[in-house]
Each structure stands twice: as structure tokens, then as C-alpha cells.
Amino acid sequence: MLKEKTGIGPGLFFMVLYVSLFGYGVIHAPRVAAEYIGPNGYWGFILAFILSFPVMAGIAWLGRRFPNCSVIEYLPRLFGGFFGKILGFLLLVAILVLMIRTSRIFSGGVNIFFLRRTPAWASAAFFLLVSLYIARQGIEGITRLAAFVFPLTFVLSFLAILFSMEYMELDNIRPVFFFESGLAVAAGTANLFSPFMVLLTVLLINPYLTRKEKSFPVMAGATTLASFLILLTIVSGIGNYGAEGILRYSFPVFELSRKAQLPFVLQSFALLFSATWLSQVLVATGFFYYLLAEGAADPVSRRTIVPSRSAWI
Amino acid sequence: MVRRFFRGPYQFTRLYKKPAILLEEREFTDDLDENLKSLKKNLGDPADLVWRRLESGKETTAVILYFETLVDRDLLGRQVIEPLNRRLHEVKGPLDAEDLRESLTFPKVLAVTHLHQAVERLLAGDVLLLPAGSRVVLALPLLGVPRRPVDEAPTEKGIKGPREGFTETITDNIGLIRRYIKDPNLRLEKKVIGERTKTEVAVVYLNDLANPDIVAEVRKRLEQIEIDGVLESNYLGELIADRRWTIFPLVQETERPDKVAAALLEGRVVIFVDRSPFTIIVPVTSNELYQSQVDFYYNPFIATMLRLIRAVGTIIAVTLPGFYLSFISVNPELLPQTFIQLEASSRIQVPLPAALEMLLTFFAFEVLRESSIRFPAGLNLIIGVGGGIVMGLAAINAGLVSGITVAVVVFCILGTFNTSNPSKEQAWRWVRYLLFAAGAVFGFMGVIATGVLVLAHMAGLKSFGVSYLAPWAPPLPVDIADAPVRLPWWASYRRPPTYRPREEDRLGKTEGEK
Numbered sequence: 001m002l003k004e005k006t007g008i009g010p011g012l013f014f015m016v017l018y019v020s021l022f023g024y025g026v027i028h029a030p031r032v033a034a035e036y037i038g039p040n041g042y043w044g045f046i047l048a049f050i051l052s053f054p055v056m057a058g059i060a061w062l063g064r065r066f067p068n069c070s071v072i073e074y075l076p077r078l079f080g081g082f083f084g085k086i087l088g089f090l091l092l093v094a095i096l097v098l099m100i101r102t103s104r105i106f107s108g109g110v111n112i113f114f115l116r117r118t119p120a121w122a123s124a125a126f127f128l129l130v131s132l133y134i135a136r137q138g139i140e141g142i143t144r145l146a147a148f149v150f151p152l153t154f155v156l157s158f159l160a161i162l163f164s165m166e167y168m169e170l171d172n173i174r175p176v177f178f179f180e181s182g183l184a185v186a187a188g189t190a191n192l193f194s195p196f197m198v199l200l201t202v203l204l205i206n207p208y209l210t211r212k213e214k215s216f217p218v219m220a221g222a223t224t225l226a227s228f229l230i231l232l233t234i235v236s237g238i239g240n241y242g243a244e245g246i247l248r249y250s251f252p253v254f255e256l257s258r259k260a261q262l263p264f265v266l267q268s269f270a271l272l273f274s275a276t277w278l279s280q281v282l283v284a285t286g287f288f289y290y291l292l293a294e295g296a297a298d299p300v301s302r303r304t305i306v307p308s309r310s311a312w313i
Numbered sequence: 314m315v316r317r318f319f320r321g322p323y324q325f326t327r328l329y330k331k332p333a334i335l336l337e338e339r340e341f342t343d344d345l346d347e348n349l350k351s352l353k354k355n356l357g358d359p360a361d362l363v364w365r366r367l368e369s370g371k372e373t374t375a376v377i378l379y380f381e382t383l384v385d386r387d388l389l390g391r392q393v394i395e396p397l398n399r400r401l402h403e404v405k406g407p408l409d410a411e412d413l414r415e416s417l418t419f420p421k422v423l424a425v426t427h428l429h430q431a432v433e434r435l436l437a438g439d440v441l442l443l444p445a446g447s448r449v450v451l452a453l454p455l456l457g458v459p460r461r462p463v464d465e466a467p468t469e470k471g472i473k474g475p476r477e478g479f480t481e482t483i484t485d486n487i488g489l490i491r492r493y494i495k496d497p498n499l500r501l502e503k504k505v506i507g508e509r510t511k512t513e514v515a516v517v518y519l520n521d522l523a524n525p526d527i528v529a530e531v532r533k534r535l536e537q538i539e540i541d542g543v544l545e546s547n548y549l550g551e552l553i554a555d556r557r558w559t560i561f562p563l564v565q566e567t568e569r570p571d572k573v574a575a576a577l578l579e580g581r582v583v584i585f586v587d588r589s590p591f592t593i594i595v596p597v598t599s600n601e602l603y604q605s606q607v608d609f610y611y612n613p614f615i616a617t618m619l620r621l622i623r624a625v626g627t628i629i630a631v632t633l634p635g636f637y638l639s640f641i642s643v644n645p646e647l648l649p650q651t652f653i654q655l656e657a658s659s660r661i662q663v664p665l666p667a668a669l670e671m672l673l674t675f676f677a678f679e680v681l682r683e684s685s686i687r688f689p690a691g692l693n694l695i696i697g698v699g700g701g702i703v704m705g706l707a708a709i710n711a712g713l714v715s716g717i718t719v720a721v722v723v724f725c726i727l728g729t730f731n732t733s734n735p736s737k738e739q740a741w742r743w744v745r746y747l748l749f750a751a752g753a754v755f756g757f758m759g760v761i762a763t764g765v766l767v768l769a770h771m772a773g774l775k776s777f778g779v780s781y782l783a784p785w786a787p788p789l790p791v792d793i794a795d796a797p798v799r800l801p802w803w804a805s806y807r808r809p810p811t812y813r814p815r816e817e818d819r820l821g822k823t824e825g826e827k
Contacts, residue, residue, distance in 0.1 A: 011788050114644055114758045126755060130762045130769075137773035140780075145772040147786035149765070271647050275761045282765045 007210040012143035014222045015150040021226035023280030024102045025195025029230050030237030034246040036188030042234045044188030049227045052196040060216035063206045071203035072295050092295045099288040106281045109251045134286025142287050153276035160273035161232045163260030168239035204291045336429035345445045369401050374408050376443040383438040385457020410447040423452040466568035471607035478568045483587035493574035510542035513587040522580035524813045527777050531582050546586040555775045560743045562736035563776045565597040572606040580814025596777035600796050602734040608799050616799035623731045630728025631741045635748030635760040637721050642667040643756030662712035668753040674722045783811040
């Protein structure tokens, strides 16, 4: 007899993490890679991906060390009351900044490509309200939603990126091992690490994970899958437009997915790609909203406290 | 407001606090006339209340009291009055309560000692026998109201399979299920709900399959209901649902006994409500509402195709208005050139903006749909179809609406009937208008964002602790295999784990078996 699930199992954990990593990471990755490193900017992302493994190991270790606490609860134990709370606050601010930045990017992108006559504030407010409603469903609802959107969004995103490679020029990404300077690679890697900031959320959802011993393989799996698609996007972006050409576009990924077409049905694959991307960003933003509210409630040791949650909103 | 927005999980609370009716809870006396007077007083001496004295010589031996509108008078004459008169004639003297009881050949006689109990029995259709000089009243169940015969379920017709549907009589409905499941583990618990209607409710489940937590939860939620009347099963469906503010059905209602039998075999719990042909099945998932019992009477390949048509058809019917409107009014650049030309040429004479044109077309068809339900049976097809075609063509010819708009609207209105559950179909109607509004204001991305919003709402729903989006979210591979496709019977050896049955193997091992 199965028991009712009240926490987040490995499957749900994988999907919510994948959706957040891909949704928050894909849109600017080709541009950043090309801007800092050049034609073989994908190396920056590969290095960032490799660097994410020690971070994941650290997060998994902390999760096992403090199995029933979120980072906000155990930071004061590690660093003392005052510094612990300051660090917790800074972590929440980092997540908040990441959320605001991505929200701004995606409402900007949507406005440029789909809603040119609509004021930016109107579409941003609409999308944020949707995210707020998603946050209201609680951690179970959010993870289930991520699980529901995962298969379709994964397949469509993958197809969009794959089809966009049809017109790729291999010369645009060659020579493969040519780096102009180590400093540029380091700067590019540091900037391309931003998609992996999403992993910080695991520190906050740790108490909800039902199988903590599996948190590292699940994190590694979700990160690898999302990184693989982001890497393909970077390669396709630079391969299609060249490192310099890509900088001409505000949203090169949208431009990229315009290259793929569904004859007789859709003008471009950008439509399906943007739909899947928007879905993932909305779920991820709802997830971040929820975690911020939850994290803000923890410092006063009341996970259910309402005013501090709403203050974040 | 903010506090309520981030409230915790839904807690089931009582709706009503006070009992609606207060009857005298006193015992009967040994004075027959006083007892009769008290009963008549408590009932307000209605015109259909009949009493008849059984006399032996000049003395009254007993009084028979009943509602002539409720009892089977033929049975009353044959099984009560005739034997009693015969006995009185034989004895030629007064009879006490025990003598009266013995002289009846009635299978079930209830001895009642309190006034309020007697009133309740009388209102339930029993005949009361008040013996002289006794503090006990005999209640004889002789309910004889008209019954509808078992007929085909009008809302769930199928080409194959049994033609039986439930009726308004709870005993007949339970009998139909007993004919399907001849298992001693079939448990039946009866309750009476409704202060004034005293509606009989039966909870039915298979003891060795149904999850005991779910059975206990059903019992608990039913016990918490305090309401003046239950006229239909939806009253209970709403009151026992996990969340009140939702458009989606959180219990499954069906008129088909075979569907109920299948649900019981999956380890689910069934609630019968007297005077309702709709039976409640819990828990339910959104996926369940796309599966028809008829799927299991076809070859798996045909059934799979039917399921896919049902699911894809519903998705298109719900989302098409939103997408269509967003493509023609906000994001035409997303369509191929040929579509844009086709659309532009069909709308060249239409004076209304696309959103208004479509809204009015929808409204006209919704009005037709609503009124067609009340057309006389013989005229339904002629007026409904004929009127719809004539009106649609006239509107297109007059240049009021475009042909594509009419095609989209008609397809969507008919397409939502794809779902095999009427409540779910109504829910999708709401969602369709929501997506339509989002498409009109925010275009393609508005439809997507609103779709995610609806999905988020569904992801937050549970039916008796089971996720509404199961088996997709959380993913349960065993169940997913049987969701879009219909597994052949030789591969369906497991019960759906979604409903957490006690025994997952359909032919589970007996204790001690290896």
C-alpha cells in the first residue's frame, strides 16, 4: 500500500530543478558566452558546469548534515546568531536578485517579440501575478506543476534547438581549442555560472526532500540535462550567427528558434520554444517566490508565519 | 486578505451549527389516545395522515397510522390489516403488543419507544401500529412510492457494454452493484443526512482493497455534514470535496453501475445517495475523467485511439478560441502567410473587432445550447441543428461574422463534450473563456501564461489526499502506462497505485501463499 506523499521525492525534485535551471539559464547564455570568450564561448559554460559539481556536493553534504532544517535555520548554528542571520539574509537577497533579473528579462523579451503594443508594466504585472498564484499552491503544488510541464517543455525545447542547428556554420565555432586569453575565459566562466545559482534553492527546500541521500545524484542529473540543452543552444547560437553576429540581438535565443519552421503550420519554431520557455520561467518564478516567502518566515522560527511571507511578495 | 491568500491546507469545517428541527424526545405512555394525539400534534395533522382503529367489540385494540401518500396500500391491506382482522376475529378480545407482532407475517418489525423516533419512521414511509395499553409502537416499513425502472444512463451512453443505469432508488442501485460484485468483502455503511430530508446515504467499498485512511476520511467528512436537505448527490459532492473554491470536480459522479463496480475493484470508495441516479466515487483524478468504461469493452488499440481522440479533442476545444483570437488579433505574424491571407479575406466584411465577434458568436451558440436542453424531445434535433445551421449561415452571409469564427466556435462547443464527465465538461467551459480573455488581451503569451495558471490550480488540488494531476504529477509510471493508452487486460495485472489500494495485485496472493 502506497502512502500519501507530503514531501518532495527524487522525481519531483529533479523536475523542479531542471525547469528552474533551464528556464532561468538558457536565454542569455549564448550572448554572454560570445561576449566574454568569443567563438568558442561554449568552453566557458562547460567550465562553469564542471565548477557546479563541488557546489552541488557541498549543498548535498549540508543537506545530510542538517536533514530537517533549511539553510536559514542552520546558518545561525554554524556562524553564530548575528552573522548567521546576515548570511541567510544575503542568500535570500541573492535569490531575490536572480528572480527579479530573470523576470525583467523575460517580460522584456515577451514585449519585444510578442506584445509590442502592450506596456511592459502590464505584461510584467500579469506574469508576476501568475507566478504569485503558482507560489500560492505551496511546495507540493509547485513541484507537481513542474512535473506536469517537464516532459512537453523538454521535448519542444530540444526540438527547437535541434532544428535551429540546420543552418549552422561550423566555421563560426572553430577553432575549438583557441582561447584569446585566460582572463576572458575566467570572466566568461564566472558570468556563465549564473544559471547554476538556481542550485542555491536546494538549501531552502532541504527539509521537504524525502530521500536526502539521493539529493546529489538528482541535482547532478537535473543540472547535466539542463546544461546539455543550454550548451546546445550556445553552440547553435554562435554557430548560426558567429560570436560577433550574436551580439547584435537582444534575445538571440528567440532569433535562433525562428530559424526552425514547421511548414504549413507555424511561421517559426520560436513560437513553441517561447511557449515552453515562458511556462518554465513562470514555474521557476513561482518556486522562487515561495522559497523567498518561506525563507523570510524562518528567521523568526515560524515556518507558517504569514506577514513576513507577504512582505516579500 | 493577504493572510487568507497564503493560508495553510484546506481544513474541512462544519457548515451549520444548529439542528433545524426539534421534536419532542419523550417516551410513549400507555394511553393510546394520548399517544395518537401527540403524534398528530407533532406532525401538524396533515391531510394525508390516515389513522384507522382496529376494534374488538367496543374496545379499540390498536391504531394503524400512516401517510397515504407514502405507503404501499396494497401491501398494507394484505400484510397488515387482513392478518390483524383475522387474528382479532379469532381471539375476540383485546390484543397486546406482543400478540399483534406475532400475528403479522411481516419480515421486519421495529419496536419504537420514543415519540421522535416514531415520527421519523412515519415520515420515512413506515406504517405505525399503536397497540392499546402499550408503551411500545410497532413500525412496519411499507414504503410504496413510484419507482423508475432501470434504464440506460442518458449522460454516459455507450455503443458496447451494459445498458443499465442507476435510478432514484438507493436500494435498487445497491442491488445493481451486488449483482456485479459477489464478494463478501463488499461493505456497506448507511447514514442519514439532512435535517429535514433525512436522505439515506450509503458508503460502499471493498474492505480488503480500499485504503482504510480514505474510508475513514469519507466517514469523517460525511459525519461532519450538517445540512437541512440533500436532494441530489452533488450536495454531498460539494460538501466533502477537498477544496471548495474550484471549478474542477473533485469527486467523480456516474450513472453507470459497471463504472462503479470497476471503481470498487480498483479500491475506491463509492457513495450512494437516495433519490439521485448519480453516484459519487472518491478519490478521483483529472485523468480518470477522460476514461470511459466503454474503453474496456473494446479492443485495446481501438480504445487507445478513442482515449487519444478524447484527450486531444478536449485540449483543442478548450484552447482553440484563445489561440485563434491571439493569432488573428494580437500575433498574426506567428502564422504562415497562407493562413493570414485566408483569415483576412474571410473577415473583410466583418464590422466587429475579432474579440467581440467571437464573444457574440459564442454567446449565441451557448444560448442555443441551453435552450436546446428544454426543447420537446421530438423537436430537439430539428430546431437545434436546423436553427444552428440557419442562424450560422445567415450571420456569415450578412457579413456579421466570418466563416472561420463560426467553425471554431461550433467545434469548441461540441468538442468539450469529449470528456466523459459532465462536471468536467462544465469546468472546461470556464477555462475556455478564461483563455479566450487572456488571448484577447495578452495574445499568444497570455494564453500560455493563463494555461500555466490553470495547471497550477489543478496541481494544487487533491481528492481525498490524491493529487488531481496524478499519475502525471507526481509521476507514477505504472499508471502513466494506462493513461493515454488502454493497456490490454493481460497486462493490467495491477490496480492503479494512484488510489493507494491495500492490495495492488489484481489477483493478490492469499495469506501464506508463496
